[in-house]
């Protein structure tokens with residue numbers, strides 16, 4: 250019985266307007282509210298103008314392009330003339346293993362007296378038509394490096410791997426490196442990032458499943474000694490000499506290893 254009369258009396262107290270109380274409360278909190286609204290509006294506007302002009306999207310693309318340029322797979326392409334000098338005859342049948350292998354294989358098969366083959370260890374969702382055609386022809390295969398490679402022993406004269414090893418733990422390296430050596434006749438070349446380059450790969454995390462672990466040269470050399478892999482000193486020397494002549498400075502670590510069968 251007391252419930253009904255109370256609100257009536259209250260609204261009468263505040264000048265006959267039943268909403269006066271709530272209005273009053275709203276106006277008290279309004280400075281904060283309006284600042285918040287202005288901020289939200291500003292964010293929305295900035296976000297809209299960026300996406301509208303393609304600013305943000307474009308930057309992102311440019312960024313991942315730049316990261317792509319930083320990869321050791323593109324370094325392999327730059328190093329091909331030096332590799333030819335270092336390996337000569339052994340460049341006749343090359344297997345490249347690593348992300349974006351199509352780019353290397355396409356370049357290899359344009360060279361005279363060179364066969365190019367590729368293993369792509371990650372998904373190829375964004376592969377272009379040329380790449381898809383290489384896959385259809387069986388020149389490029391998609392294969393998880395944690396399993397044995399789909400090739401017979403000594404199928405290739407030279408095996409070049411880039412970037413892919415950075416995503417493998419030592420446990421898998423112990424399996425994968427002997428596999429790479431197994432399918433090679435004359436040598437194994439490893440292109441791997443320097444520790445400082447970690448940042449460049451973070452954006453590709455989803456593709457590779459785990460972050461790249463970029464190891465120092467001393468780590469690699471210790472690892473090679475531990476696992477009985479030996480440096481190919483002659484090839485290393487020739488590669489470096491050819492590089493000096495062409496003023497080539499690799500932005501990745503390059504290791505030349507012997508393969509024994």
Ligand SMILES: *[C@@H]1O[C@H](CO)[C@@H](O)[C@H](O)[C@H]1NC(C)=O
Nearest residue numbers: 418419420421423475476477
């Ligand atoms: C890898 O192989 C080396 C040499 O055989 C061994 O010392 C090392 O413990 C292995 N690492 C792993 C993680 O299995």
